[in-house]
Amino acid sequence: MTVLAFQPNVRQPDGSWRSGEIKTIVQSITPALGSGAGGGWEVGATERGDPQFYLLAPPPHEECVLCISRVGNIYVLEDGAGQVLFEHNSLALLAEQARSVLQKKTAQIVARAALIWCTVRQTFEEKLEAVMGESEELLAHVVPQLAAFA
Amino acid sequence: MARRIQFVRKTPAAKELRRKAGTWLKELRARAGLSQIELAEQLNLKYYTFVAQVENGFGRVPTESMEAWGRALGMEPSAFARRLLSYYDPELHRLLFEVKE
Numbered sequence: 001m002t003v004l005a006f007q008p009n010v011r012q013p014d015g016s017w018r019s020g021e022i023k024t025i026v027q028s029i030t031p032a033l034g035s036g037a038g039g040g041w042e043v044g045a046t047e048r049g050d051p052q053f054y055l056l057a058p059p060p061h062e063e064c065v066l067c068i069s070r071v072g073n074i075y076v077l078e079d080g081a082g083q084v085l086f087e088h089n090s091l092a093l094l095a096e097q098a099r100s101v102l103q104k105k106t107a108q109i110v111a112r113a114a115l116i117w118c119t120v121r122q123t124f125e126e127k128l129e130a131v132m133g134e135s136e137e138l139l140a141h142v143v144p145q146l147a148a149f150a
Numbered sequence: 151m152a153r154r155i156q157f158v159r160k161t162p163a164a165k166e167l168r169r170k171a172g173t174w175l176k177e178l179r180a181r182a183g184l185s186q187i188e189l190a191e192q193l194n195l196k197y198y199t200f201v202a203q204v205e206n207g208f209g210r211v212p213t214e215s216m217e218a219w220g221r222a223l224g225m226e227p228s229a230f231a232r233r234l235l236s237y238y239d240p241e242l243h244r245l246l247f248e249v250k251e
Contacts, residue, residue, distance in 0.1 A: 042208070044202070044206045044208070045202070046186055046198065046199060046201075046202035047185065047186050047202065048186070048187070050199065050202075052199060052202060052203065052206070054203065054206075054208045056208070060163065060164060061164045061165075062164065062165045063164070063165075063168065063208065063209065063210065064203055064208040064209045067199065067200075067203050067208070067209070069197070069199040069202075071197060071199060076197050076199055078197070078199060078200055078203070080203075080208075080209050080210075081209075081212050082195065082200030082203070082204075082209065082212065082215075084196055084197060087197075
């Protein structure tokens with residue numbers, strides 16, 4: 001009996017993404033780029049030549065928010081602190097996961113902005129109320145005196 | 151005329167400093183004779199990709215793993231953390247270690 005040796009379907013890492021892979025990843029992060037959760041992206045590679053894709057925070061810090069790497073046949077999604085968020089051999093599934101992580105980040109940004117807006121508005125209203133109250137009190141005090149002079 | 155108070159010191163861009171930190175970390179690792187995979191194993195990381203992310207200047211060594219990272223690279227942890235702080239937060243480093251009483 002002859003046993004045929006099949007080559008495993010593992011690409012040799014050369015540090016580069018295929019155009020289809022980049023397209024899938026960029027599609028998943030595009031909404032984040034418009035919403036402030038991301039500021040841009042760059043690609044790089046490990047010393048072994050496994051390609052990496054970095055989603056960066058907006059300027060001035062521009063640090064990695066999410067990192068997607070291809071290690072052998074596995075795609076790995078990590079956050080900027082090295083926590084593995086998802087790993088799978090399907091890039092489409094991983095991109096979906098990345099999109100959902102970024103949606104949560106965007107929601108957090110929106111919630112924070114809304115909270116800041118409400119705080120500023122309330123503070124402004126309180127200050128305005130105090131100033132208006134003082135003016136009314138002053139008016140109530142001065143008007144009878146003016147009337148007496150007239 | 152009112153004088154404007156300047157709070158921002160002119161420091162190199164955060165991105166550039168992170169890149170310098172990454173280069174320094176890469177040199178230290180090479181001196182320690184470790185590959186990225188071996189370092190990741192010592193740091194108990196599931197994948198070695200985070201080491202590459204940091205060395206390429208896109209990420210930072212998290213504070214909680216500075217001690218282990220420093221020891222793995224053969225450095226005394228406080229000296230390691232101090233050097234990293236000079237890259238990651240140069241203004242804090244200046245206040246803590248450069249400004250005299």
